[in-house]
Amino acid sequence: MTDTEACLSVLNPEQRAAVVHEGAPLLILAGAGSGKTRVITTKIAYLIAEKNVAPSSILAVTFTKKAAKEMADRAVALEPRAAGAQIRTFHSFGAWFLRKFAAEAGVDSSFTVYDDDDMATLVVKAVPSLSRQEAARAAHRIALAKDYCLMPDSVRLAEVDSSPDFPRIYAAYEKRLRSTGNVDFGDLIMLPVLVLGSSEQVRVQMHYRFRVIMVDEYQDSNVAQFRLLQLLSGTAGNAPAAYVCVVGDDDQSIYRFRGAEVQNILTFEEHFPGTELIRLERNYRSTARILAAADSIVRNNADRLGKTLRAERGEGGQPVLVFLPTQEDEAAFCADLIWKSHGKGTPFRDWAVLYRTNAQSLDFETEFLHRKIPYTVVGSLKFYEREEIKDVLAFLAFLVNPRDELAFRRIINKPAHGIGEKTQDAVVNFAREKSSQQEVPCSLVQACRDCAGNTARKAGTGLTTFALLAEELAAEIGTAEQVSGTRSSDTAAGKAASEKLSFFVEKVVNRSGLLDYHVSQDEISGTQRAANIQELVNSAVLYPCTRQGLLDFLDTIELDRTMESANDGQVSDAVTLITLHNTKGLEFPKVIITGLENGIFPRQDKTGGDLEEERRLFYVGITRAKDELYITSCSVRRLYGRTEYMQPSQFLMEAGPGVFKVLGTPPAAYMSAAGNRDGMAGASDISDPLAVKWCTGTRIYHDDYGYGQIVHTARRSGEYVITVRFENGNTAQFLPRYQAHSLLIVKD
């Protein structure tokens, strides 16, 4: 038996059919935990080993860096030659493509990628009449327009933003962006679509290059990505169409807000004629009762293809729904649960705490820190959003592309050289003016030199000094010519490639004065900026000290702004704190989904299609759990510094009876919506006059404590107990049956 036969033999019939399928386009509808990554990776190995497909002609795209890495690792484990396949995220593929066809796309081959923040700043520069806030909103709409592949002159632009000014703002932004030579995230997909659409030659070249194209998490692709797939796979010239295989699950589509178009998967068969469909419905991840809970939620959605997951792992324990008074209690509950299981030998890494918004991680971090429970927060963007980190990255980006207006503005006067906004504007406008008059764009370094004589003496000296430094450092890392036409890092730049990039970054940090500047900031406000810069310097150690090495370094950071890459030496056994969105593609033995309250999850104002998306998000969360699932809901939560009384999430009422084992006291809203459920504590609360009178949220006056509010109710050995939080900070419990006389209900 060959290796490949061995790989195939562990698959179920549907998986095997998907792997050996060839010819027509293939749509794999893969339910959560149905082994789709195994199918894709086996298929890559199979094509190489059995079908003699050249590895380099295989393109597999995913959405997250993590997923891409996992796919590549697993494919290589099955078939070493898979290392030659292109296994990337959509955006990193776009970046690769744009560097290759920079001229056709009208960008600098050494472009860097502007994030949302940079976009907003550039909008302000392009349309100065806008406030920062308006610019940020416009930037967001521009990004969305690009997700839909709409240009400033598109008539359909109104569907993204109907304001009459929008097309002009978009056009002005676009002009300004193009003059920097840089791109934004949307460009990484949209520009390749435009280049492929307009250049037959490029299309043919790509068609000969990629013979097999696979897309994972296809349900989250947007219109631009769909068109990219169409253009890469269609026919052109004499080049035959590539084999297309997409994998997705309409129930897990959770990125509509970012332009993801569920229609892409729902109508795939119309756009790729002759499509064959394979369903993977056997779930190897979760136990049956967890899957039942997931299904009881998602079946409330109307807009779905519909599928039923079959559990292959047996019944398992009943998912637990816990009602808690406050968010602190919620954090304490999680800590208790995790700590107790750790005592029984469960490693911390088996646990994941899921939440709707990043801000919710704070309470867990505080509690876990206190209890000495190790944890890692996944996907928090904090590190690369820090000012000092953005400063250093901007300096590096500027060395690579001296037309980068935003990088220039960020670093030119830090530390202060007397170059204020006026001088910056003069330099930038000078460069833009000159660029429009000549073939070769004018770099901002050159503009600094040319402007130095026409400004105040202090500013002039600063500009000259800066230009000298930028030229010297840029020369050291190599010039653009030294990499053009080659992607490998073996191009000899000034220094030997064996030297580490971290030396160069360290030099930049020192010579620019950025490190000194932030050291003094640390002294003033006791921050950790210098240490953060050092961490960034250290992370550059993995790259060679060449221009290409620097480009790769910036690329990696720009396309994966999560901490993991900068933080590989993290604790090996730790609880995972993660947003629901970030859990896509992950699994954990034990999962706690927190904050199941209306307004938080689902978020307020969600209706119709948006509400269905929230429901799918809940479904994604539930199906991450392998063995144990806990869900928590609080009756009180601090929101924007105010204390709010919460109702349980409507999703909880949608689950049928017996789906969850309920702990704590279910609020009245849950009870009345659920009707008379079996085996549930406090089931008689709606008919208990005490519970009706003394319910959560009621305002109270107490002779000794003053004003307060009921934050929790419970039934303890038959007695109805209320917990009251008073305005003086005290919290106390009372038995209304006996103590009603000392408690006054305050009427508004």
Added chain:
DNA sequence: CCCGTCGTTATTTTT
């Protein structure tokens, strides 16, 4: 141009 104070405002979700 720098720094401090005060008032206001914001919280999805991410490549």
Added chain:
DNA sequence: TAACGACGGG
């Protein structure tokens, strides 16, 4: 509640 922007004094 915290973080950020506007404003004014040095």
